[in-house]
Amino acid sequence: MRLRRTLYGTIIRWYTLCTLAVLIVYTAILYDEIERGRRVPFDVHLDSQASRIASLLYDDNGTLDLTHLPVHDLSNSLFAVYTSAWEPMLVSLPWYYVRWHTNHLDQAEFAQRIAAGKRYHGQFLNAHGDDLRISALRTEVAPLPRVLGGVQATGGAARVYVICADEYEPIQGYIWRQKYRAGIAVAVIIIAVMLSGVILTRRGLKPVTQLARTAQLITPEDARTRLPVQELPDELRELAQCLNAAFDRLDRALMAERSFTSSAAHELRSPMAGLTARLDALVQRPDLPEDVRGHLTELRAQAARLARVSGQLLLLARLDRAAAGEAFPTTLLDLEDVVHDAVDSLQHAAAEKQIGMAIEADARPSVRGHEEWLLRAVYNVLSNAIKFSPLGGSVRVQVTHTADKKRVLLSVMDEGPGIPPAERPRVFERFYRGSGAQQADGTGLGLAIVAEIVRAHRGEVFVSGGPGGRGTTFTLILPRT
Numbered sequence: 001m002r003l004r005r006t007l008y009g010t011i012i013r014w015y016t017l018c019t020l021a022v023l024i025v026y027t028a029i030l031y032d033e034i035e036r037g038r039r040v041p042f043d044v045h046l047d048s049q050a051s052r053i054a055s056l057l058y059d060d061n062g063t064l065d066l067t068h069l070p071v072h073d074l075s076n077s078l079f080a081v082y083t084s085a086w087e088p089m090l091v092s093l094p095w096y097y098v099r100w101h102t103n104h105l106d107q108a109e110f111a112q113r114i115a116a117g118k119r120y121h122g123q124f125l126n127a128h129g130d131d132l133r134i135s136a137l138r139t140e141v142a143p144l145p146r147v148l149g150g151v152q153a154t155g156g157a158a159r160v161y162v163i164c165a166d167e168y169e170p171i172q173g174y175i176w177r178q179k180y181r182a183g184i185a186v187a188v189i190i191i192a193v194m195l196s197g198v199i200l201t202r203r204g205l206k207p208v209t210q211l212a213r214t215a216q217l218i219t220p221e222d223a224r225t226r227l228p229v230q231e232l233p234d235e236l237r238e239l240a241q242c243l244n245a246a247f248d249r250l251d252r253a254l255m256a257e258r259s260f261t262s263s264a265a266h267e268l269r270s271p272m273a274g275l276t277a278r279l280d281a282l283v284q285r286p287d288l289p290e291d292v293r294g295h296l297t298e299l300r301a302q303a304a305r306l307a308r309v310s311g312q313l314l315l316l317a318r319l320d321r322a323a324a325g326e327a328f329p330t331t332l333l334d335l336e337d338v339v340h341d342a343v344d345s346l347q348h349a350a351a352e353k354q355i356g357m358a359i360e361a362d363a364r365p366s367v368r369g370h371e372e373w374l375l376r377a378v379y380n381v382l383s384n385a386i387k388f389s390p391l392g393g394s395v396r397v398q399v400t401h402t403a404d405k406k407r408v409l410l411s412v413m414d415e416g417p418g419i420p421p422a423e424r425p426r427v428f429e430r431f432y433r434g435s436g437a438q439q440a441d442g443t444g445l446g447l448a449i450v451a452e453i454v455r456a457h458r459g460e461v462f463v464s465g466g467p468g469g470r471g472t473t474f475t476l477i478l479p480r481t
Contacts, residue, residue: 016193047119047137059143059157060143060144076092081162081163214226279296312445331368336359338378354391359397361400381450381474389416410475419463428447454477461476
């Protein structure tokens with residue numbers, strides 16, 4: 001499936017098909033050249049043999065004189081001499097086993113070539129299925145010289161056909177006999193073609209892979225990384241330039257959004273603080289009717305919530321800049337002390353729901369970070385755990401090191417209703433409130449702040465089910481010093 005739908009697979013597929021097509025054409029040409037290279041010398045040898053035999057024959061009143069023909073030719077050579085009417089005049093001993101007859105000849109081509117004074121070459125099978133190749137020529141057999149009373153007597157020259165044959169193995173017969181070797185050779189060639197296609201494709205797509213890896217580094221938190229234009233080939237350079245221009249526009253849009261969020265939250269703080277103070281003063285007046293006092297109290301709570309949201313937005317704007325690489329003050333912290341401070345701040349809320357809180361920590365779980373921010377992250381996670389834990393439940397905090405001792409893991413486990421797996425990827429989104437949190441008090445920014453704080457410290461945060469499938473576990477992973 002991967003090869004069928006990717007550029008990588010398309011290149012390999014077309015490279016393999018084109019290479020195999022070239023290989024097939026080259027093999028066909030090579031096959032023809034090899035066959036011709038075997039056939040031409042063979043025909044030259046037959047032509048020479050036929051010419052030699054023709055030169056040794058003499059006509060003796062309608063019969064052939066064999067006195068000049070070596071016995072070896074008669075007993076071992078495949079040849080025959082026919083009259084112009086295709087009546088046999090002379091047949092060598094091996095020719096009888098061939099069972100030669102004129103039906104093996106292409107008469108039209110034969111007549112055309114013979115009439116032009118050319119030789120005819122053909123191929124046929126004998127009675128045993130052996131491949132034979134022939135050379136046929138038309139020649140004039142001179143009369144046998146006679147000396148009668150000192151006078152040489154000669155007759156007219158006889159026109160005959162001399163045909164020589166010999167066993168011949170075509171290239172296809174040789175290849176068929178070597179079919180196992182040929183099959184292995186073809187398999188090796190195909191494998192070599194495919195492997196070379198994979199290697200060449202990987203090398204050709206290496207700049208694309210580099211482009212993708214660099215693009216993965218460009219995130220909303222770090223939108224300043226750009227694609228390496230100068231290191232790319234010409235075909236990809238223009239694409240990289242267009243993408244970099246798009247990333248520049250995205251970076252400006254993100255900066256404008258962060259600036260707007262920060263400015264809007266900052267502008268809201270002063271009016272909301274003044275509004276809250278005025279509402280406090282009005283609520284304290286003794287002459288207010290109770291119904292008006294109730295409305296004012298509710299209005300003050302909404303104003304306080306709005307002030308809290310504006311404060312959280314200001315913090316998120318600061319965290320966005322920190323995650324994007326802006327420097328922020330850090331110090332060496334004992335994460336266990338941070339956890340204890342957060343637990344102490346939430347003791348009253350835990351006592352109201354009779355929730356027990358336990359802390360388990362390794363020795364010296366130290367990290368370098370912003371103390372106030374890390375305290376806020378732990379506080380938000382613990383506050384969430386207490387909020388959703390049942391009456392009389394428990395919340396457990398574990399602070400441990402990873403196996404390589406390079407990171408610290410902070411896990412908060414509660415006994416609440418848990419978070420459905422489908423909702424877990426979204427719990428760190430801003431203003432997202434899951435199905436189980438609709439009735440609870442909150443702004444939907446607490447866990448988003450946790451995620452941004454951890455990201456600013458170059459860490460990670462995860463959510464999963466609690467031990468035994470009960471409750472929820474939040475895990476913060478922070479790099480050690």
